[in-house]
Amino acid sequence: MITIQGLRKKFGSLQVLNDLTLQIPAGQATGIVGPNGSGKTTLIKHLLGLVKPDAGCIEVNGVHLNGSYEYRRHIGYMPQMAQYPENMKVRELIDFIIQMREEEPVFEEELIALFELEKEMQKPLRVLSGGTKQKAGALLALMFDPRILILDEPTAGLDPRSSYQFKQWIKREKDRGKTILLTTHIMSEIEELADHLILLVEGQVRYHGRQSDFIKSNEEQRLEGAVAKILQEVSV
């Protein structure tokens, strides 16, 4: 369970998160949606301790995040645009993260095979395409079998086959009881993967609940239409 209470964050004069209070259920997949600049990535960065809140508190599995870092052992994070040290080889990057976490990976070989990374292992990261770097990012996030998966626009840059395989993996993880937090602008992905929905607009929670209820209450067939309807109302 992830609990967020009264979270506020300002960058300069811009209020990015404004008194955010949320409970993200354990063992389920939650999609975070919202227009650009609504605070999705900032919220995720707060959960990882990359950004410090101006006010409010966050608890992950009962651990109050106040400079602690051990809780991140249970988190697998896949960033929006994976960028790594250019001269490092893929194999070295994986070994480096293994050393940093001081734990043995569970799914390393399986994921290397799934994303067909065998041929890329001895290549420096600078020569890899954006999609291949994204696959390496997916591997790093998933290989330790963490309890919580935080995925920031994970399929951006992935080819259709890899994207499909990635989503299948996430569905499997969901069935295994993992807590999954996903942001994306592809609404069909949220429909496919998430049970719960958080709609953020200008740093505030506009909706938080079951995805099916959100679609129903907006009298729409698809999530995309329901989200568009709300955003239209907000802009008017």
Place this chain on the structure above:
Amino acid sequence: MKALTIVSYQWKDLFRDKWLIGYALIYLVLTDALIRFGGGGPKALLSLSNIMLLFVPLVSLIYGVLYLYQSREFVELLLAQPLDRKSLFAGLYGGLTIPLSLAFVVGAGLPLFYTGVWIQTGFGTVATVFGLGIALSLIFVGVGFLFGLKYFDERVKGFGFALVSWLFLAVLYDGLVLLLVSTFSAYPLEKAMIGLSVLNPIDLARIGVLLEFDISALMGYTGAVFNRFFGSYLGFVIALSCLVLWIAVPAWRGLNLFNKKDF
């Protein structure tokens, strides 16, 4: 322990970067040329020291700032792991200062070794010059990190401040001190001169070189003041303490900024 792992990976990464090898090669070519064409022996080492006093701070500052900017995503990746910020900062700092210092020592040291200059000038003198070079690398990487962290999202500003601070400390500062001395020549300025010299790490290193080569007399009255004060045991301890402070304060302040930074 994790900091050492980061240092070892950064080390490997930097050595694959041709830039660092180029930095070492510049020192190698310069030192070799100074020994061959600059009078050899102590004269060459003194010329090398003067180049070091300008070049090491400049390169360390620029590389300190750029290194942080280039490592942004890497820092984010590492901070998403169960790793404390202190270890990461120590890893980044060590991962840059150690290869930079080593590039200087190997680049400048090899010609001194294969031409036998280190025997002519004495191991103590060579060690002092290299020690000061390493201290300047540590100081200015720390200052570079400070500017990099302070202006993390404004790269041009961070880079600009780094360059201006080098220009001030390496070039303008001495001019200002000279102006002060000539303006207030009627007053006793000994203590003020000593005070001003410890406020600039490049000046501190320069005084170390002057005393080591016993050429402070070339600076006339000022040299005599420095010689009297820094040549004493107390003066030596104060100079060394100031250098240590110059290393510690920017690194400590950088760590504080790094701990509070939003990535």
